[in-house]
Amino acid sequence: MKNHQPTIIDIAKELGISKSTVSRALTGHPNISKETQKRVLELAKKLDYQKNTLALSLVKHQSFSLGAVVPELIAPFFSLAITGAQEVTSRAGYTLFICQSNESYLTEVANVKALAERQIDGIITSLSKETTDIEHLRNIQRKGIPLVMFNRVSADLEVSKVVVNDREGAFQAVEHLILAGYKRIAHLAGPKNLLISQNRLNGYLDALRTYNFPIEDELITSYDLSKGQARVALMRLLDLPQVPDAIFCINDPTAIEVMQILKVRGIKIPDDIALVGFSDDPASSLIEPSLTTVAQPIIEMGQVAAQLLLDQIQGDAEKFVPETKVLKTKLIVRRSSVKGGI
Amino acid sequence: MKNHQPTIIDIAKELGISKSTVSRALTGHPNISKETQKRVLELAKKLDYQKNTLALSLVKHQSFSLGAVVPELIAPFFSLAITGAQEVTSRAGYTLFICQSNESYLTEVANVKALAERQIDGIITSLSKETTDIEHLRNIQRKGIPLVMFNRVSADLEVSKVVVNDREGAFQAVEHLILAGYKRIAHLAGPKNLLISQNRLNGYLDALRTYNFPIEDELITSYDLSKGQARVALMRLLDLPQVPDAIFCINDPTAIEVMQILKVRGIKIPDDIALVGFSDDPASSLIEPSLTTVAQPIIEMGQVAAQLLLDQIQGDAEKFVPETKVLKTKLIVRRSSVKGGI
DNA sequence: CTGTTAGCGCTTTCAT
């Protein structure tokens, strides 16, 4: 079934020259006569010759391929970040191979392994929600493969990272609710193992403390980010003797899920309960009422992560020092948190 | 900067055996003593040996990698389809490398080339909106690289394809509008070069004819699917002496964009103008009013496309015959097209 | 300017 693809040897034979000469002609090496080069190029075109990058990579110990491992592409956050990353990498002549962990630790490990086996030159990743053991990434690091994390990063890894000021962003979101007059503000948090969950929770706590609000454990409830599971956490809040009048959600998909449930139950937003999300997903401005949220520069995160990776790859490994870039969030106030209307 | 990764030669030397033996031990070849194998495996583990898949691919003329080239991951349609495809390919031991054309013809060509140079074993693709020249895919085919198209397929290529019954789906959507009492039904179509645009347009025409509705050219307007450009096409419709009372849109993102514009202008949906989309994107059930749409089995499309590709790769090239699978759509009636409410 | 040689990491005959 394998019909032979033309190689430089085929070209060399047909032209009666050596394969090195063909190689030189093809790569644009200076030491080659215009004449020979022309003949090679013409024949290559005629045979529809296509270089075998694998062989090249084997020789060069470089594949000019990068890998990206993200939880899931269906989430706008990740597909946008990837788009930003790809922009930067492709401009630099690298191909970015995208893998989804599907929020599964085991798949994440498998993805990382598959990429490493294919000798990719670097990896950019955001952890699956299940990941606590980061041995697979340590491994990558130990092998000297550049690694950059973004969004869901690990505190235990000394690598370059790109994050936003989650804590401040969360603070601003909750402060906004407080200033808007809400009194009993709940937090629907993410899995405790994720740093972003912790940071956003801390931002929430900071705001309450700053404004002398009591901190009540029953108002803080977390869930594992599984589609459809926000409902369970939400119910805990709704079943409270004193129901909250505002909920700050870990991210937009969560807030949107909550909004749907509240609407079905006839609970008015923002009059009965106000809602704030995090990320500014496209859907957030579409839904009714539109969702107040903490916007992140998503595409930029991807771009910066990719740039850090390229810098590390192209730089001197000896003097490389991991760097953490913290991008700025921006509170976007919409109707889900403003009683009188906006 | 390249710190040497352990190879089978390193293992062989350290154990005082030949690299062939190491290879056999590692691949589980029958002709090897349990004893030797055990020693090899242990040392491999200790050195954290990782096979170099590139070298293997070079020898085997097979990379166990597949490529996917899609317009953009931010569109739920494509990220879901890819998810379905990845499910199938990874179960079969293949890694799926995902590339975005960003709806650009040139990027699509570059993606396809990059994948081919990396010796991927097959490609699954959906055309960019700009693509009319399919020479790059013909090329792939000529080289004997299996190719499967889905969704945005080309009529001029003899390859396996996965589509839905776009024409019937569109017919049902428009029939629904007719039966719901709408009299002046417009169609906001996609680029004319895309087969799906043509098919959906034909479904629209079929329905009008079936119910003896006049076909008016001014009610049919197309645009290039660029974000934000639906507005222009919509304006042509709104500026008509007799404004339509219903619009069947080429897809959900378009319908959603239209809905936003109509709402801002104070046009009531569905009372002044009814709206129907195509795809059942997640946002369609979130927006207000919820969007009537023609649902496609998106994940299944990806799965089927991947399966067709694997079948072709693993099957006998001589007796391969391209196959077109047509999956079924399903009309989902929501509030954007039902006057009395639902 | 061009050819020769070696080698990237691995599998696979063919011997032994």
Added chain:
DNA sequence: ATGAAAGCGCTAACAG
């Protein structure tokens, strides 16, 4: 059961 040798497609010294 193991080793030696050839080779996948390409680049990179080293000669000339």
